[in-house]
Amino acid sequence: MQIITTHKNTDFDGLASVIAGALLYPDAVGVIPKMVNPNVAQFLSTHKTAFNIILPHEVEHALVDKLVIVDTDRWQRLDRMEKLKNRKDIEIHLWDHHPNGGDIEADWSCQENIGATVTLLIRELKKRKILLSPLVSTVMLIGLYEDTGHLTYPSTKAEDAHAAAYLLENGADLYVAGFFLNPPYEETQKEILFELMKVTDKRKINDHSVAINIVRLDGKVTMLAGIVNMYRKIINADAVFVIFVSESEARSTVIGRSGIDRIDVGVMLKPLGGGGHSGAGSATVKFTDFSPEALKKLIIETIEKDQKEVAKVSDIMSFPVTTVPPKTTMREVHLIMADQKIRGVLVVEDENLLGIIVLWDFKKVKQEKHWDSSVKAFMARDITTIAPDALPSKAAQIMIKSNIGHLPVVHDGKVIGIVTRTDILNYYYDLLPE
Ligand SMILES: [Mn+2]
Numbered sequence: 001m002q003i004i005t006t007h008k009n010t011d012f013d014g015l016a017s018v019i020a021g022a023l024l025y026p027d028a029v030g031v032i033p034k035m036v037n038p039n040v041a042q043f044l045s046t047h048k049t050a051f052n053i054i055l056p057h058e059v060e061h062a063l064v065d066k067l068v069i070v071d072t073d074r075w076q077r078l079d080r081m082e083k084l085k086n087r088k089d090i091e092i093h094l095w096d097h098h099p100n101g102g103d104i105e106a107d108w109s110c111q112e113n114i115g116a117t118v119t120l121l122i123r124e125l126k127k128r129k130i131l132l133s134p135l136v137s138t139v140m141l142i143g144l145y146e147d148t149g150h151l152t153y154p155s156t157k158a159e160d161a162h163a164a165a166y167l168l169e170n171g172a173d174l175y176v177a178g179f180f181l182n183p184p185y186e187e188t189q190k191e192i193l194f195e196l197m198k199v200t201d202k203r204k205i206n207d208h209s210v211a212i213n214i215v216r217l218d219g220k221v222t223m224l225a226g227i228v229n230m231y232r233k234i235i236n237a238d239a240v241f242v243i244f245v246s247e248s249e250a251r252s253t254v255i256g257r258s259g260i261d262r263i264d265v266g267v268m269l270k271p272l273g274g275g276g277h278s279g280a281g282s283a284t285v286k287f288t289d290f291s292p293e294a295l296k297k298l299i300i301e302t303i304e305k306d307q308k309e310v311a312k313v314s315d316i317m318s319f320p321v322t323t324v325p326p327k328t329t330m331r332e333v334h335l336i337m338a339d340q341k342i343r344g345v346l347v348v349e350d351e352n353l354l355g356i357i358v359l360w361d362f363k364k365v366k367q368e369k370h371w372d373s374s375v376k377a378f379m380a381r382d383i384t385t386i387a388p389d390a391l392p393s394k395a396a397q398i399m400i401k402s403n404i405g406h407l408p409v410v411h412d413g414k415v416i417g418i419v420t421r422t423d424i425l426n427y428y429y430d431l432l433p434e
Contacts, residue, residue, distance in 0.1 A: 001063040002028035005056075007072035008079050010036040012180070013116045015043070016143030017070035017095060019051055020121035023130050025068055025093075031056055033079035039180050043139075050135060056080035068093045071117040073102025095120050097147075115148035115160035122163040134171030141172040142180050150181075153220070188221050196231045196242065205303045206311065208238040208262060212299055214252075214292045216245045225282065228255045239263040241299050245292045252292045254299070255282045268302050313395050314388035316427045317409045317417035323348040326355075330378060331371040333357055344406040346415055347379050353408060353415050355379030385410040386419065392427050395419045 004021040006014035010033050018030040030053035036044065061083040069078065073096045075085050084090055094106035097117045110120050118140050125132065132140075144164055148156040151164060168174075195215055202211040211232075224244060232240040239258035246252070254272070256265035257280055265281040272290075274283020285295055323346045324333055333345055337359065344358040357379045364378055365371060385408045386395055395407055399421060409417040 001060065002066040002068070003031045003059060003064055004028045004068040004070065005031040005078060005081065006033070006070045007074075007077040008033045008035050010040050011071075011146060012037075012040055012043075012139070012143035013097075013118055013147040014071040014143070015040050016116075016118040016140040017121055018053065019136060019139055020118055020125060021068050021070055021095070022052055023132075023136070024121060024124055024128070025066075028066065028068060029054055031059055031079075035079070043142075043180050047135070047139075064090060066091045066093070068095070069104060069106070070095045070121070072096060073098070073104045073111065075103055113155070113157075115151070115153065115156040116144045116163075117147075118143045119157075119160045119163040122166060123159070126166060132167070132170040134173060137167040137170040137172035138176050141167040141174075142177045145177060145181055188219075189223055189227050192217075192221060192224075193227050193231060193234075196227070197234065200235055202235055202237055205300065208260060208303075209236070210263070210300075210303060211235055211237045211240045212243070212296050213240070214243045214245060214296060216247065218248075224253070225255055225280070228257050229280075232257045232259065239265070239303075241296075243292050243295055250287045251284055252287070252290075252295055253282060253284045254295060256280065256299075263303060268299070311392060311427065312388060313386055313390045313392060313407075313409055313419055314417065316392055316423045317388070317419045318423055319409075319417035321346055321408070321415055321418045323415070324357075324375060325349055326374060326376040326379075328375050329372050330362070330365055330375060333375050334362060334371075343420070344418070345375075346408055346418065347375055348415060351414050353383060353385070353410065355381045356383050356406060356408065358406060383408060385415075387411065388416060392419075392424060396424050399424065 002025055004018050004025060006018050015032065018032060022028060022030050030051060032053050032055065034055060056079045064084060067084055067090050069092065073094060075081065092104065092106045094104055094109035094111065095117055096111045097114045097120060099111040099113065112120060114120060122140065141164060144160060144167065145151070148160050151161055192215060196213055199213060200211055201213055202209055228240060228242045231242065238260045239256065241254055241256045244253045244255065254269065256269060258265045258278065261278065264278040266277045269281045269283040272283040272285050274281055290298060322336065322340055322342060324336065326347050326349055337343065337345060344356055346353060347355040347357060357375050361378050384398055384402055384404060386398065388409050388411050398407060399405065405421045407419045408415050409419060
């Protein structure tokens with residue numbers, strides 16, 4: 001009996017290497033440890049029957065004459081293989097991508113520093129021109145991507161990328177791969193998630209809930225993006241930015257996730273040399289460019305600046321408003337306007353808005369005696385008002401459409417301020433980059 005097995009807490013590279021091994025050793029049966037990673041368990045629950053694999057307790061150790069070990073070189077990491085350890089009559093083959101001096105003494109081995117073990121097996125499958133089905137190609141691609149961080153880890157070699165291309169040529173399905181590559185939460189990832197929850201810094205920036213955290217990492221942690229995604233969902237924020245700090249590499253990686261159009265992560269992180277799209281992005285920033293704390297400040301400022309468009313009328317209106325009672329004369333009102341350098345005055349009685357008088361209305365004063373008439377006779381009574389929580393763009397629209405320069409801001413029937421053309425212009429010009 002020939003068996004192929006891999007390490008406990010099997011990851012996709014381990015599983016894919018066992019499956020690839022079964023193609024290279026057609027007489028062998030794959031043995032998958034009882035304990036596998038959550039995403040591998042999920043995959044096996046639906047795909048197990050597609051492969052010739054068994055569990056360790058099903059192995060008849062006495063009958064084993066050839067053992068192929070993939071993705072580890074230590075006995076201790078194998079599941080229920082102790083009985084085979086000291087047998088001299090067993091031929092052992094070893095495939096692994098971390099040559100770090102394990103205790104398995106193989107009769108033949110292929111151990112190289114490369115992104116994933118499966119890459120080594122793909123090399124051989126390719127050489128022997130062994131046909132790969134789309135399903136097998138997909139599993140191998142998942143293993144390859146998982147161990148190389150989608151070909152981004154520094155351990156990735158050009159051959160890993162070539163191997164990925166070969167699997168895609170053979171029909172590897174990126175939709176399936178994407179599904180299984182998403183959140184497998186391991187201990188370290190859970191710890192980071194809990195850490196984020198503990199120190200969560202959720203704040204309101206204008207109308208949006210945003211969390212910006214700084215987390216210090218020791219060692220390599222995979223699936224950070226998945227953690228940030230989950231974190232945003234748990235705290236129910238519109239957007240989150242997590243700055244992962246690696247002291248040893250003197251750099252931070254900021255990962256952003258946004259669920260709203262107003263905060264475009266890709267656009268925000270681009271000036272930092274990062275990339276992404278509106279909903280997701282990341283950037284790696286050296287300490288020499290921005291310390292983690294400076295980075296946090298920069299992100300907050302960027303959101304504040306980009307968010308100006310969601311300012312409300314109440315943020316840009318002028319107040320207090322100059323008001324006069326209806327019996328005030330035109331002469332008095334004219335003096336008040338000149339004195340305060342304003343172009344409009346509201347006519348109010350008992351807090352009720354009766355009308356508005358603007359500079360333009362003084363052109364209607366043709367006779368000297370009219371200067372002593374009350375403002376009531378000249379004011380405009382048909383007044384358009386706006387609510388304090390309306391958008392400045394709404395105020396601008398009304399002004400243009402109705403050709404008016406003053407919009408009283410009314411809340412609960414009371415005038416609380418006024419928006420003028422000048423307020424609108426100041427607001428929009430402030431938005432333009434300098
Ligand atoms: Mn591996």
